[in-house]
Amino acid sequence: EVQLVESGGGLAQPGGSLRLSCAASGFTFDNYGMSWVRQAPGKGFEWVSDINTRGSYTYYADSVKGRFTISRDNAKNTLYLQLNSLKTEDTAMYYCARGSSRWSTSPTRGPGTQVTVSS
Numbered sequence: 001e002v003q004l005v006e007s008g009g010g011l012a013q014p015g016g017s018l019r020l021s022c023a024a025s026g027f028t029f030d031n032y033g034m035s036w037v038r039q040a041p042g043k044g045f046e047w048v049s050d051i052n053t054r055g056s057y058t059y060y061a062d063s064v065k066g067r068f069t070i071s072r073d074n075a076k077n078t079l080y081l082q083l084n085s086l087k088t089e090d091t092a093m094y095y096c097a098r099g100s101s102r103w104s105t106s107p108t109r110g111p112g113t114q115v116t117v118s119s
Contacts, residue, residue, distance in 0.1 A: 002026040002098065002108055003023075003024070004022055004023070004108070004109060006021070006022045006096050006110045006111065006113035007020070007021050008021050009113030009115045010115070010116070011116045012115070013117070013119055014086060014087060014088060016086050016117070017086065018086065019081070019082050020082075020094055020113060020115075021078055021080055022034075022036075022078065022079040022096030022110060023077065024079065024096075024098070025077060027098070030053055030054075031053065032099055033050060033051060034050070034051055034070075034079045034098060035048070035049060035050045035051070035097045035101035036048040036070060036094060036095065037095050037101045037105055037109070038092035038094045040092040045101075047102050048064055048081070049061065049064065049081065050101065050102050051070045051071070054074075055072045058070050058071075063089075067083070067084050067086075068082065068083050068084070069082040069084075086115075086117045089117075091115060093114050094112060094113050094115055095110055095111075095112045096110050
């Protein structure tokens with residue numbers, strides 16, 4: 001059974017940082033590109049970032065470029081998203097997903113972790 005479990009969300013102040021993690025199991029992690037998407041209240045899914053199987057190529061939405069960093073540790077079957085210089089508009093539920101979500105949100109996602117940016 002494929003499982004993706006996100007963690008690391010919470011409350012942060014504008015300008016602050018958080019590090020999200022996604023523990024993967026039930027499939028061969030290093031055979032798949034991975035992605036992060038987010039969903040703000042009342043809105044649809046927004047693609048955030050993609051990473052290829054080896055972690056050598058990364059892609060970001062313009063809204064997070066230069067502030068967020070995606071990475072992976074294939075030995076630990078874990079995907080990460082470092083969130084820096086947070087803005088209130090980054091408030092959303094963040095999901096990791098198997099495969100790319102750049103053009104279409106992957107249906108294989110975890111339950112999500114909430115990020116709230118507020119002073």
